[in-house]
Amino acid sequence: MRRYLIAYTFLTPALALLMVFTFYPIVMGLVMMFYDYTFLEPMRFVGLGNFERAFHDPDFLISLLHSIQYVIVVPPIQILSILVAILVNRRLFGISFFRTTYYVPVVTSMVAVAITWKWLYDSHGLLNYILQALHLVDKPVYWLTSKELAMPSVMMVTLWKGIGWYMLIYLAGLQSVPAELEEAAAIDGASRWQVFSKVTVPLLRPYVLFCTFMSILGALQVFEEIYVMTGGGPMKATLTVSVYQFYKAFGDYDFGYAAAVGMVVALLVAIFNLGMFRTLAKGGLRYY
Amino acid sequence: MLVACAVLLALTGPLSEAKTTTLEFWTISLRPMFDDYINGLIREYEKANPGIRIEWKDFPITVITQKLTAAIAGGVAPDVVNLNTGMALSLAERRALVNIGKEFPQYQDTYFEGLWNSARLNDGVYAFPWYVVTHVVIYNKDIFARAGLDPNKPPSTWEEVEAYARQIKAKTGLYGWMPFINFVTDLIEMRVALTDETRKRATFNTPEAVARLQWYRTLMEDDIIPRESLQAGYAGALDRYMAGKVGMIVTGPQFLSRVKANAPDIYKVTGVGPYPMFKGGAIAAPLMNLTIPGASKNWAEAAKFAAYVTGDEAQLAFCKIVTILPSTKKAAADPFFTQTDDTVESVARMYAARQMQYAVEGDLTLPHSADLAGKLGAAVEAVVYGEKGAKEALDQAAAEWNKILAKER
Numbered sequence: 001m002r003r004y005l006i007a008y009t010f011l012t013p014a015l016a017l018l019m020v021f022t023f024y025p026i027v028m029g030l031v032m033m034f035y036d037y038t039f040l041e042p043m044r045f046v047g048l049g050n051f052e053r054a055f056h057d058p059d060f061l062i063s064l065l066h067s068i069q070y071v072i073v074v075p076p077i078q079i080l081s082i083l084v085a086i087l088v089n090r091r092l093f094g095i096s097f098f099r100t101t102y103y104v105p106v107v108t109s110m111v112a113v114a115i116t117w118k119w120l121y122d123s124h125g126l127l128n129y130i131l132q133a134l135h136l137v138d139k140p141v142y143w144l145t146s147k148e149l150a151m152p153s154v155m156m157v158t159l160w161k162g163i164g165w166y167m168l169i170y171l172a173g174l175q176s177v178p179a180e181l182e183e184a185a186a187i188d189g190a191s192r193w194q195v196f197s198k199v200t201v202p203l204l205r206p207y208v209l210f211c212t213f214m215s216i217l218g219a220l221q222v223f224e225e226i227y228v229m230t231g232g233g234p235m236k237a238t239l240t241v242s243v244y245q246f247y248k249a250f251g252d253y254d255f256g257y258a259a260a261v262g263m264v265v266a267l268l269v270a271i272f273n274l275g276m277f278r279t280l281a282k283g284g285l286r287y288y
Numbered sequence: 289m290l291v292a293c294a295v296l297l298a299l300t301g302p303l304s305e306a307k308t309t310t311l312e313f314w315t316i317s318l319r320p321m322f323d324d325y326i327n328g329l330i331r332e333y334e335k336a337n338p339g340i341r342i343e344w345k346d347f348p349i350t351v352i353t354q355k356l357t358a359a360i361a362g363g364v365a366p367d368v369v370n371l372n373t374g375m376a377l378s379l380a381e382r383r384a385l386v387n388i389g390k391e392f393p394q395y396q397d398t399y400f401e402g403l404w405n406s407a408r409l410n411d412g413v414y415a416f417p418w419y420v421v422t423h424v425v426i427y428n429k430d431i432f433a434r435a436g437l438d439p440n441k442p443p444s445t446w447e448e449v450e451a452y453a454r455q456i457k458a459k460t461g462l463y464g465w466m467p468f469i470n471f472v473t474d475l476i477e478m479r480v481a482l483t484d485e486t487r488k489r490a491t492f493n494t495p496e497a498v499a500r501l502q503w504y505r506t507l508m509e510d511d512i513i514p515r516e517s518l519q520a521g522y523a524g525a526l527d528r529y530m531a532g533k534v535g536m537i538v539t540g541p542q543f544l545s546r547v548k549a550n551a552p553d554i555y556k557v558t559g560v561g562p563y564p565m566f567k568g569g570a571i572a573a574p575l576m577n578l579t580i581p582g583a584s585k586n587w588a589e590a591a592k593f594a595a596y597v598t599g600d601e602a603q604l605a606f607c608k609i610v611t612i613l614p615s616t617k618k619a620a621a622d623p624f625f626t627q628t629d630d631t632v633e634s635v636a637r638m639y640a641a642r643q644m645q646y647a648v649e650g651d652l653t654l655p656h657s658a659d660l661a662g663k664l665g666a667a668v669e670a671v672v673y674g675e676k677g678a679k680e681a682l683d684q685a686a687a688e689w690n691k692i693l694a695k696e697r
Contacts, residue, residue, distance in 0.1 A: 039361040040382040123515045124533070145515040147673070233519060235669050250354040252658050253382060 033259035040253065050260035060261060062236055063244035066151065067220055067265070070240060071272060074155055074162075074222075075215035079208065081163045082201075085170035099171070103164040110161065114228035117157045118144065121229070144230050147237040154238050157225045162218065166211045173207035174200070209276070216272045220265055241265050309589055310341045312366035313597075314356070316576070319346035321545065325609055333596055340589060353379070356581065360384060365583035367590035368597070370418065374651035374661075376407045376579050380414035381655055386580040389413030392591045398599065403615045406575050406649045415577030416591075416598045417615035419606060422571045422643040424636050425449075425561040426529065426544065427536035428554065435459040435535070442536070442561025449536075449564055450503075453512050456535040464535040466525040467504075467517050471668045472661060473650045474500055479568030483693065487654060490689035492664075493682040501671050501678040508672050518669055530554055538563065540574065541611035541636030560636040563643055571643050572650025575615070611637045613644060620644075656692045663688040 033051075036044040054060045088099045105113060120127045121143035128140040143153040177200055185195045201208075223242040226232060232239035232247070241261060249258035318326060330342045345366070347355055353375050359365050371379070379385050389396070389412050396404055399417050407415035429439035435456040443449045449465055456464030475482060478500065481491050507513045514534075516524060526543055528534040530551035541560065548555045563571055578594040580587055596602060603614035604622055611633045614620050625641040628634040652661055667685035670676040676684075 038382055039357050040379070040384040140515075142515050145519070145673070147675070231519060233669060234673055235666070235675060250357070251662075253357060 029259045029262060032256050033263050035256045037256035037259075038253040039255055043256075046256065050257045051264075053257060054260055054264060059236065059239065060241075060244060063232075063239045063241045064264070064268075066237075066239055067222075067241040067268070069151065070155065070158075070219040070222055071216055074158055074219040075212050077159055078162055078166055078211065078215045081166035081211070082170045082204065082208075084163060084167045085174055086196075088167065089171055089174045099167075102167055105161045106164040106168075108161075110224040111228055113161050114157065114225045117160075117225075118229045121153055145234050147235055150230055150234060150237045154222075154225055154229055157229070158219070158222060161225075162215065166215070169207055169211055170204065173204045177203045212276055213273055216276065217269055220269050220272070308339055308341050309586055310343055311368060311586060311590055311593055313342050313344045313368045313593070314352065314366045315344070315346045315370040316349045316352055316372075317346065318370075321549070322606075322610070325606060329597060329602055333593060337592075340593070342593065357384075360581055360583045363583070365581040365585075367580065367584040367586050368594045369579050369581060371415065371577055371579050372651065373406045373415070373575050373577060373649055373653070374657060376415045376577050377409055377651070377653055378657055379579070379581075380407065380409045380412065381657075384582055385414045386582050386584070386587055386591075387412035387414060388416060388580065388591065391587065392595075395591070395595050398595070398616050398618075400615060400617060400620070402647070402649075403575060406651075406653075407577055407579075409653075415579045416594045418576045418578050418598045419603065419612040420573050420575045420615055420644075420647070421540040421542055421612050422573045422640045422647055423538050423563045424541050424639050424643075425536055425538055425564065426541075426547070426636075427559050427561065428529070428532065428534075428557055429559045430557040431456060431460060431462060431464075431532075431535040432559075435464070439559065442559060444562065444564055446564050446566070449538075450507065450512070453507070453535065454510075457512055460535075462533060462535060463514050463528070464512065466514055466520070466528055466534045466537055468520070468522050468525055468537075468539070469504060469518055469668060469672070470650075471501065471664055472652055473572040474566075476572050476648060476650055477568060477570045478566045479570055482652070483654065483689075488690075488693045490686035490693065492689075493679070493686040497682055498678045501668060501682065504668075504672050505674065505678065509674065518672060541633065541640050544633050544636055545610055555632075558632055560632050560639065562639045565643075565646065569646055570648045571646045573644070573647035574650055607637075611640065613637075613641055654693070656695060659692050660689055663692070 032043075034045060034047060036046050036049075084102060088095055088102065119125050122128070123140040123142055123145065127143065128137070131137045131141065132139075142149060144150050181203070182195050182199055185199045190198065221242050222240055223246065226238050226240055226243050227246070230238045232243045242265070245258045245261045245265070248254045248261065313330075315326065326344055330344060334340060334342060349372075352369075352371065356366070356369060356371075356379070376385065389408070395416065396413075403417035403420060404413060406417060407413055425442045427442050432439045432452075435452075436459055437452055437455060443452050453464030456462060472482070475492050475497055478496055480494050480497050483489060484491050504513075508515065508517070514520075514528070520527075522539055522543070525534070525537045526539065526546065529537045530547055532551075532554055544555075544558070544560070547558060565571060578598055580590045580594065584590050598615065600614070600616045600618040603616055604619040604624070606612065607614055607619070608624065613625065620641075625637060628638045651657075654660055663685050667676070667681040671678045671681045
C-alpha cells in the first residue's frame with residue numbers, strides 16, 4: 001500500500017498536467033464535434049452534421065487525399081534510415097561526428113528548418129543557383145510554387161528532419177542485436193547480405209514497428225513545415241488535414257467542424273496503425 | 289496613544305487606497321521598435337489615472353486573432369486590442385466586440401467620419417480608428433541607375449511600374465518589382481463593386497477585373513515578378529528589398545524605419561514615390577484600430593484608455609517617430625504632415641498625407657469575409673499560376689460568393 005502511495009505521489013504532478021493539457025482537450029474535442037461552436041457564440045447541437053458536412057466538403061476531401069499520400073510516401077521512405085543507422089554503427093574513427101551531424105536536424109525547431117528550406121527552395125535560392133551553375137537546369141525549378149513539385153518538396157523536408165531520429169532508434173536496435181547470432185550465421189556460411197536480411201532485419205522488427213507507427217502518426221499530423229513553407233498552396237496542392245483543420249478553427253472560428261475533422265484524422269491513424277500492427281507484430285525480439 | 293494611532297493607520301491604510309484596475313492592452317508588431325513610445329504613453333496614462341495599471345502585450349499579426357479567441361474562450365480576455373479593420377469586423381460579426389458606436393458615442397467627433405465608419409457593421413461601430421497609411425513606391429536608386437532608369441523618377445502609373453520592372457529585369461537580371469497581390473484591394477481601388485446593393489450577389493467579375501488578373505499572370509509568365517509574390521506577403525517583399533534583390537516594392541511608408549534599422553546600406557539608396565493610382569482615384573488605406581472585446585470586464589476604463597491612445601496628442605507623437613498618419617481631425621491638421629526635410633521618411637509622409645483624400649477602406653467588410661477572401665484568393669492563385677483563365681476563374685469565384693453571401697449572419 002505504501003509503495004502504491006509513493007508511486008502515485010510521484011505520478012500526481014504529471015497526471016495533473018496530462019489532465020489539464022491532454023485529457024480535458026480530448027474530452028472537449030469529443031463534445032465539440034457534435035456542435036456548431038465558434039468559441040464566441042453559444043454552442044448549437046448539430047449531431048453528426050459536422051461529419052456529413054466534411055464528406056461533402058471538397059477542400060476537406062482534397063486535404064484528406066494529401067494526408068493519405070503523405071502516409072503512403074513518407075513512412076516507407078523513412079525506413080531507409082536503417083541504412084544510415086548501419087553506416088553509423090561501424091566502429092570507425094570520427095563516427096560520432098557523423099552520428100551527431102545526422103541528429104542535428106532532429107533537435108532543430110521545425111519552424112527554423114522550414115524557414116531555412118524555404119530560402120533554399122526559393123526560385124532564386126541556393127538550390128536553384130547550384131542546379132543552374134552546374135547547368136543541370138536552364139531555368140529555376142519552382143520547388144514550392146508549382147502544383148506538381150510542392151508536395152514532394154515538403155515531404156523531402158519532413159524526411160530530412162526525421163531521418164536522424166529514426167536513425168538513432170535503429171542504431172539502438174542494431175546495438176541490441178546479439179552479436180553471437182550474426183557470428184553464428186556467418187560461420188554457417190551466410191553472406192553479409194544474408195546475415196543482414198535473414199538475421200539482423202527480423203530482429204529489428206519491433207524497432208521497425210515503433211518507427212513506422214511514429215512515422216505514420218507524424219505524416220498524418222504534418223503541419224509546421226507545410227504551414228511555414230506553402231501555407232497549403234499553391235492551389236491547395238499541399239493542403240493536408242491538419243493544416244485544413246487549423247484554418248477552419250483559427251481562420252474561420254469553426255471549432256466544432258475542426259474537431260470533427262480532427263476525429264476523422266484520429267480514426268485514420270487508428271486504421272493505419274491497426275493494419276501495421278497486424279503486419280509487423282510477428283516474430284523478432286518482443287519488447288511489446 | 290501613538291500605538292493606537294499606528295494601529296488605526298495600519299488598519300485603515302490599505303482600505304483607503306483606491307482599488308487598482310489592470311487593463312490588458314494588446315498591440316500588433318510594435319515591439320521592440322516602439323517600446324519607448326508605448327511605454328511612455330502607458331507611464332503618462334498611469335500617472336494621470338491613479339488606480340489604473342496597463343499591462344502591454346505585443347503579438348505578430350499572424351497570431352493575434354488566434355490568441356484573442358483563445359483568451360476570450362479561456363475567460364481571460366484583454367481589455368484593449370489592436371486589430372485591423374478586417375479582423376475587427378470578423379470578430380464583430382460574431383458579437384465578440386463592444387459596439388463602441390452605441391456605448392461610447394461621445395468619442396465619435398474626434399475622428400474622420402470615413403475612418404470612424406470603417407468598422408461599421410449593420411448599426412454598430414466596433415473600433416476606435418488608430419493610425420492609417422496609404423501606400424507609396426519604395427525603390428532602390430542604385431538598381432534604377434544600373435538599369436538605365438532615372439533614379440529620381442519613380443513610376444507614377446501601373447503601366448510605368450511594368451515598363452520599369454521589365455527594364456530592370458532585362459538590364460540587371462534582378463526583379464524590378466515584387467508585388468503583394470491582394471486582389472480585393474485592387475478591385476476596391478479600381479472601383480469595381482464587389483457586390484450589388486443587396487450585398488447578396490457578387491459583381492466583381494467585370495472586364496476590368498479580368499484584365500487586371502490577366503496582367504498579373506502575364507507578368508508571372510514572363511518572369512517579371514517572382515513566383516513567390518503570391519505567398520510571401522509584404523514581409524517577404526520587404527525582405528527581398530532589404531537584401532537588395534528587388535528594384536521596387538509598393539508598401540506602407542512605415543516600413544522605411546525597418547529598412548533604416550535592418551539594411552542601412554539599402555536605406556542610403558532608397559527613394560520614394562507616390563502610389564500609382566488606378567483611374568478610379570481610390571487608394572486602399574489599411575487602418576489599424578483599437579477594439580474592446582465584449583468579454584472584457586472593464587469597458588468604460590478600456591474605452592477611456594483606447595480614446596487616449598488614439599487621441600490627438602498621442603497620435604501626433606506616434607506619427608513623428610514612424611511614417612504613419614493619424615485618424616483624428618486635429619492631429620491631421622498639424623503642419624508636420626505637409627513639410628518635408630531631406631529624409632525619405634518625410635517625403636513618404638508627404639505623399640501618404642497628400643493621398644489621404646483618395647483613401648478608402650481596403651478590407652472586405654462583408655459577412656463571412658474570411659470565406660469570401662479565401663474563394664477569391666484561390667481564383668487569383670489558379671489564374672496567376674496558369675491553371676485557369678481569368679474570366680473563368682472570376683466567374684466561378686463570383687458563383688461561390690453568391691452561395692456564401694446567401695447564408696445568414
